[in-house]
Amino acid sequence: MTASVSTPTRTVRLASRKSQLALVQTYWVKAQLEQHFPHITFEVETMSTQGDKILDVALSKIGDKGLFTKELEVGLLNNTADFAVHSLKDLPTRLPDGLMLGCVTERVEPADALVVHAQHQDKQLATLPPGTVIGTSSLRRLAQLRHHFPHLEFKDIRGNLNTRLQKLDNGEYDAIILAVAGLERLEMSDRIHQVIPGEISLHAVGQGALGIECRDGDQEILDILAALEHAPSKACTLAERSLLRELEGGCQVPIGVNSRIEGDTLTLVGMVASLDGQQLIKNTISGPVEQAEQLGANLAAMLKEQGAGEILAAIFAEINR
Structure with missing residues (x-):
């Protein structure tokens, strides 16, 4: 330059x-x-x-x-x-x-992180006891975690990252879910108790x-x-954003993604879930990197064929009630 x-x-x-x-x-x-x-x-x-x-x-x-x-x-x-x-x-x-x-x-690590209160340092998501209170403001995280761990309880949490950590440490929550990227950028990686795998919680569009x-x-x-x-990061996030745009979703609907590039091939995973976690549909598409946005649109169409439109319509109706 x-x-x-x-x-x-x-x-x-x-x-x-x-x-x-x-x-x-x-x-x-x-x-x-x-x-x-x-x-x-x-x-x-x-x-x-x-x-x-x-x-x-x-x-x-x-x-x-x-x-x-x-x-x-x-x-x-x-x-x-x-x-x-x-x-x-x-x-x-x-x-x-x-x-x-x-x-x-x-892009840096796009995954979500489990951050726990001191009394749960010996636990992972899968071993937290029934009734454990998890704080999250994300419907995407909420729906996926409810799907996999219906025995846990979830409570909304707002405020900046430091405020949320203080609420956790004060005992208002047993654990909270945050983005790995935010904790790393604020040099708080020591608070990451568990990086949540994509099989449990696909990350937000563009996260990281x-x-x-x-x-x-x-x-x-x-x-x-x-x-x-950064061309690879732009291609992956353009595919993710195209998927989200076609599904007409914002941060207030449970849509999760994961994307990766291997050689000249971009692979995109997309997920839509109901707020209670009872319904969760997922699919994957692969294709040329240069067709990133079209891949996102095509995956959105595939998810709609599986019932994503009906799930999202019900969520919008519930939120706007």
Whole structure:
């Protein structure tokens, strides 16, 4: 990458949520770009989103994924920021007119993690006793864990990662489920008690990757972001996002995925489940990496043929009741 993409006086503004994890991720992006473009000044603009402000209501009751992105997107459209750094799993699959997904960074471990209270240090998910209270705000995690462990109890949990860990340590929960990636990025890997295998809980669409959103067609910014693009991660997450878009699901429906690339072949696993975990359908598709988005759409069609549409319709009806 050459320095010709910008003038020596150029200042580029990064939009970020104010949460600790969001800032760690944004400053990581800033540091990486500063290495590639030492002649450019990168500044971080922090914003509070609706999802950061409403902490006493379950996510499924207050809206879609735009809860954590809308204010940042307004900043992009108003030209008060040049691009926004998101956890890709928080970024809606349909972006506002005038905005685009400009870059996907290299994905880290996308799995979920079991974090336990001290009294359960000798247990794994499969050996937790009946009635154990598990905290999660994700319907995806809830449905899959209910399917595999119907004897456990589940309770909604909100707040940033530190707040959730404090609630766990205070005894409000026996265990909580968090993303491995978030714990690792905050240097809290020691809190990971068990990495939950995909056979039990498929991860969220885009989990483990950062998605950088910018104005559509802003070539100068796109040239800068190209320095952080990771093609395999982008292909996998485009397939996942295509699946989610075709199923018309947000973070408030139980849709899980797993994807991998071997050679020139991308393999995508998709899952849809009912809220009670009684119904869980899963399927897999493989094909050329360059057809990533089509593979996601095709897998969505396969899942619909298996009954995913009816499951999701019932969930939407229940949530909007």
